[in-house]
Amino acid sequence: MHDKPGGSSLSTEVTTAAAPVERRAELSLRGHLGRALSVVVPVLIWFAPLDIEATTKHGLAITSFMILAWITEALDHSVAGLIGCYLYWALKVVPFDIAFTGFANDTAWFLFGAALFGAMATKSGLARRMAFAVIERVGNTYSRVLLGLIITDFLLTFLIPSGIARVVIMAAIALGLMDAFGAGPGSNIGRGMFLIITYAAGIFDKMIIAGAASITARGGIEKFGGVEVLWSRWFFAYLPCDVITILIAWWLTLWLYPPEQSGLSREAGYIGAELRKMGSWTFMEKRTALLMSGAVLLWLTDFVHHVSPSVIGLGVGLLAVVPGIGVLNVEDLKRVNYLPVFFVGSAISMGEVLVRTKGLDVLTKVMFAWMEPLLTNIWSSTFVLYWxxxxxxxxxxxxxxxxxxxxxxxxxxxxxxxxxPLALGMVWTFASAGKIFAYQSSVLLVGYSYGYFQGKDLFRLGLWLTAVESLLLLLLVPLYWPLLGI
Structure with missing residues (x-):
């Protein structure tokens, strides 16, 4: 069996696209300031004469280093997280098993399973075939192609939890479509396509427990909220929002960036030609589809069997590496990016350290004191939490x-x-989907680095969609979620 074209190019494309942005960020004033703050602020907190226990203060000092390093991107997120966990342990703030407890949590390994899903779909070519098949069925006018891209982005969330991977796959298709339309950088067609495939990749994985953000949130809600978070309940809670978001995002993009032409200017059979090049389904594609369909079926029925989504995700991911059953091999595992696993593990560890050192109590009083008077009913609570x-x-x-x-x-x-805790956690998690600047997400940075849209374009679309999602939540949370027991 041979790998499909494009399967091995994923990491190369991401690196190439993101490299200019990373170099600019490294040289920016924010980066230098972040490194300085990441040292100065923790030292000040460590030695500050605060009226709290020494262990609490020292835990907060190291935590401030991690948060500042993450906010300012002074260091790679995973590196900053690992350094923080090490300092918790080395400076005797907490024992080793507490400092690194996040790495024994199923959330980090759920993310690893998600990475294996992405590797399967990309290597087999299933993701690319699925994308072209959807677009072929919606039509070859610009408005229909745009709708096809959004729907495909949504469907790929089930197969490829990584937002960056989805952007790269969709970008490869969008570049081909741009050529078919005869459009280039600076055109409304280019801006519309790349904006929506980039932004949508950061929204849908909050409505489905798939990407690193929703997986992290799920783990935190279960661990610190003490409630069960079912994959199926989360999915159905946001299902109406999924459908409406697809339509609103489509309409907004057409309104903000009307196309220079309504249909393909040449190569009208581009989509069909690409599908014909792929030929019939390969054995690898069929095997991948079977494994992923099994995982999705188990996730959708977890209200019956109550098997953890992490167990299902990691189990199917590992099954994909078993010779004779899966589609991946050891070389594929070597190419998987493990840094997000370290990042998620360290973030969970940080939360546990805050609990053990009672730093969480201090931060809770400061961060949420002003919110309490505003959380008077379900309507105001939803609005205040989201914004x-x-x-x-x-x-x-x-x-x-x-x-x-x-x-x-x-x-x-x-x-x-x-x-x-479940309702608050779900609203708060969904709020992380609202973004107006590229620095707020690595997914946005990758999409932005292709050069087809500018910061002001992202600001316009992001602000509109954020406002729309807020209104949708105001309807869903009080009127629909109670029907699901939330």
């Missing part, structure tokens, strides 16, 4: 670090005041 999460995310360059640092605080806040 607080949105503003909070402006100061965090990663949605994973946003959720990893705030979910433990939010769960503690909910339990102390008799609020529903």
């Amino acid at each position: 607080t999460g949105f503003i909070y995310h402006l100061f965090l360059a990663s949605e994973i670090s946003m959720l990893g640092t705030s979910i433990p605080l939010l769960m503690n806040f909910a339990k102390a005041r008799g609020l529903d």
